[in-house]
Amino acid sequence: MVDGDTIEVEILEVRKDRYRDLIGTRKVRLADINAPELSTPEGQKSKEFLASMLAGKEVLLDVDDVKVTDRYNRIVAVVLLQHNATHYLNVNAFLVEMGYATVWDHENEFNPAAWRLYVRLTPSDESAAGGVPIELVALALLLLLMLLALRVLRVR
Numbered sequence: 001m002v003d004g005d006t007i008e009v010e011i012l013e014v015r016k017d018r019y020r021d022l023i024g025t026r027k028v029r030l031a032d033i034n035a036p037e038l039s040t041p042e043g044q045k046s047k048e049f050l051a052s053m054l055a056g057k058e059v060l061l062d063v064d065d066v067k068v069t070d071r072y073n074r075i076v077a078v079v080l081l082q083h084n085a086t087h088y089l090n091v092n093a094f095l096v097e098m099g100y101a102t103v104w105d106h107e108n109e110f111n112p113a114a115w116r117l118y119v120r121l122t123p124s125d126e127s128a129a130g131g132v133p134i135e136l137v138a139l140a141l142l143l144l145l146m147l148l149a150l151r152v153l154r155v156r
Ligand SMILES: [Ca+2]
Pocket: 062, 063, 064, 065, 109, 136, 137, 138
């Protein structure tokens, strides 16, 4: 089920060899957040907000290097949406900021308490504060949320 904290993506490219197997159509569970159940009006709102924000967009995924996937075989990741020439929006943090999800901190590489809304991707040989080393961003994707939007229309 695709909802306010899960998206469906087409993974086009990986930046670490260990993630080659992830290429293709996959579900991504946004790390360390939780959206309300789809059976509630709040859950529907969260899903629609996420879909409208990401439908058809190309994003980067910072994959959880600790576990990579959850028990449902969804990729666990922070979703990064390009904001301007230098910065990306941490979509996970933004959903919390906007009230569409709450923090649910699991055992993984991420620490929501340290999240910033906007992050700069830094070349891997630099260690600029507040940035995500570009080598840690495993995947470049084209979201297939257009499909999700079509599915939503079909349901209605
Ligand atoms: Ca990572």
